[in-house]
Amino acid sequence: MEKIILYGGHKLTGNVHIEGAKNAVLPILAAMILASDGESVLTNSPILSDVHLMNDVLESLHAKVNFDETDNIITVDATGKLTSEAPFEYVSKMRASIVVLGPLLARLGKARVSLPGGCAIGSRPIDIHLKGFEAMGAHVELQDGYVEASAPNGLIGTDIYFDFPSVGATQNVMMAATLAKGTTVIKNVAREPEIVDLVEMLNQMGAKISGAGTDTITIEGVKALHGVEHAVVQDRIEAETYMAAAALTQGNVLIEDAIAEHNVPFISKLREMGVTVKQEKNGIRIIGPDVLKPVDVETAPYPGFPTDMQPQMTILQLAANGVSTLTENVFENRFMHLDELRRMNAKYEIKGNVVVMHGPTQFKGAEVSATDLRAAAALILAGLVASGKTTVTNLNYLDRGYYDIEAKLRKLGADIKRVK
Numbered sequence: 001m002e003k004i005i006l007y008g009g010h011k012l013t014g015n016v017h018i019e020g021a022k023n024a025v026l027p028i029l030a031a032m033i034l035a036s037d038g039e040s041v042l043t044n045s046p047i048l049s050d051v052h053l054m055n056d057v058l059e060s061l062h063a064k065v066n067f068d069e070t071d072n073i074i075t076v077d078a079t080g081k082l083t084s085e086a087p088f089e090y091v092s093k094m095r096a097s098i099v100v101l102g103p104l105l106a107r108l109g110k111a112r113v114s115l116p117g118g119c120a121i122g123s124r125p126i127d128i129h130l131k132g133f134e135a136m137g138a139h140v141e142l143q144d145g146y147v148e149a150s151a152p153n154g155l156i157g158t159d160i161y162f163d164f165p166s167v168g169a170t171q172n173v174m175m176a177a178t179l180a181k182g183t184t185v186i187k188n189v190a191r192e193p194e195i196v197d198l199v200e201m202l203n204q205m206g207a208k209i210s211g212a213g214t215d216t217i218t219i220e221g222v223k224a225l226h227g228v229e230h231a232v233v234q235d236r237i238e239a240e241t242y243m244a245a246a247a248l249t250q251g252n253v254l255i256e257d258a259i260a261e262h263n264v265p266f267i268s269k270l271r272e273m274g275v276t277v278k279q280e281k282n283g284i285r286i287i288g289p290d291v292l293k294p295v296d297v298e299t300a301p302y303p304g305f306p307t308d309m310q311p312q313m314t315i316l317q318l319a320a321n322g323v324s325t326l327t328e329n330v331f332e333n334r335f336m337h338l339d340e341l342r343r344m345n346a347k348y349e350i351k352g353n354v355v356v357m358h359g360p361t362q363f364k365g366a367e368v369s370a371t372d373l374r375a376a377a378a379l380i381l382a383g384l385v386a387s388g389k390t391t392v393t394n395l396n397y398l399d400r401g402y403y404d405i406e407a408k409l410r411k412l413g414a415d416i417k418r419v420k
């Protein structure tokens with residue numbers, strides 16, 4: 001079993017390179033199923049276990065996939081005969097693989113995809129996705145743990161309203177609508193930068209989509225889509241995780257090429273905590289203060305504060321001088337990292353979806369175990385400022401979303417290594 005061992009107390013300084021976004025590359029890979037003509041080339045692809053899994057899903061559907069990890073380029077040829085079934089073996093390992101459903105249904109008129117099930121952070125149903133497909137005329141059934149969807153005569157454009165701006169449902173239903181007959185208007189959609197990136201690529205592929213980044217997306221169906229070359233947008237959650245590391249350690253770090261517009265809610269909380277945030281020519285510089293001020297934070301769909309930064313934010317709040325609160329409004333079970341943090345001397349109470357934290361915490365090194373991806377990042381952040389030795393296990397979660405985090409932190413001056 002691999003573990004990360006770190007010794008806290010080092011100020012981080014220097015520059016850090018940020019990868020392409022996991023949450024953009026996964027739906028973009030699924031979108032490549034839609035290209036019946038020509039191969040697609042995806043640059044700035046991050047080397048992550050989730051990306052390898054999505055490549056496996058595409059191969060299981062009979063697409064040809066090549067990942068050149070030296071240059072971060074994935075090439076996909078989905079022009080041959082595809083199968084319509086995405087098996088349990090893959091979907092159970094990665095929930096995001098459910099976004100192949102919409103492209104398969106659009107391209108083949110049918111899809112059979114294993115139900116993704118819940119995960120540690122919540123039950124995560126897919127009812128909004130399925131209602132969207134049904135509204136476009138698909139017949140949807142749950143059989144033996146699989147979603148079976150069919151639209152033998154093609155999907156029909158229609159007006160759809162989402163009960164909640166689900167990221168995955170927006171991607172899935174929008175991709176299905178690209179090849180539907182007529183126009184689909186989806187209201188109350190997700191507005192994340194990763195959706196905007198996906199739409200940019202779909203439009204290059206020949207789709208006609210407008211409104212990405214707003215709460216209403218309009219898709220005019222077209223006959224076919226073709227392969228393109230596309231560069232994946234930067235990972236704002238990875239960028240913000242390194243911003244947190246710099247702020248926490250009284251560091252001075254340039255987050256290279258960070259896109260200020262994508263990081264507004266997190267940066268505004270950093271400023272409220274007394275962190276210096278400067279836009280520079282080559283990125284965003286973060287300078288941590290001697291003492292962090294307490295803040296209250298609530299997660300919300302974009303452009304609200306990202307739930308994917310909630311565990312990392314709690315580390316800054318626990319370190320801050322006073323009482324802070326965090327209200328988690330997106331997932332019902334995303335405080336599991338806090339149980340582990342008790343071992344590191346964190347003091348807090350959880351009341352429903354609110355955690356009240358009592359800082360300043362003098363974190364103490366301990367053996368802790370990651371319960372999910374962002375929990376893993378949060379535990380490493382705590383270790384960066386803990387006294388003594390911190391050991392983090394269950395790194396399979398970390399590797400889903402952070403490429404070589406220990407090398408990047410070491411380059412910034414942290415005492416951190418991965419051991420077998």
Ligand SMILES: CC(=O)N[C@H]1[C@@H](OP(=O)(O)OP(=O)(O)OC[C@H]2O[C@@H](n3ccc(=O)[nH]c3=O)[C@H](O)[C@@H]2O)O[C@H](CO)[C@@H](O)[C@@H]1O
Nearest residue numbers: 023096124125126127128129165166167168169308330331
């Ligand atoms: C691969 C990817 O991009 N993952 C991101 C995506 O996940 P994902 O697309 O799964 O997240 P959603 O936006 O769909 O989920 C948000 C909330 O809506 C609920 N819901 C969702 C769909 C549905 O049909 N019914 C329903 O009730 C979920 O249970 C959850 O409570 O957005 C989340 C919210 O920003 C992020 O945390 C994830 O990192």
Ligand SMILES: C=C(OP(=O)(O)O)C(=O)O
Nearest residue numbers: 023095096308373374401
């Ligand atoms: C929750 C996350 O991802 P996923 O939706 O892939 O589980 C995440 O990136 O923090």
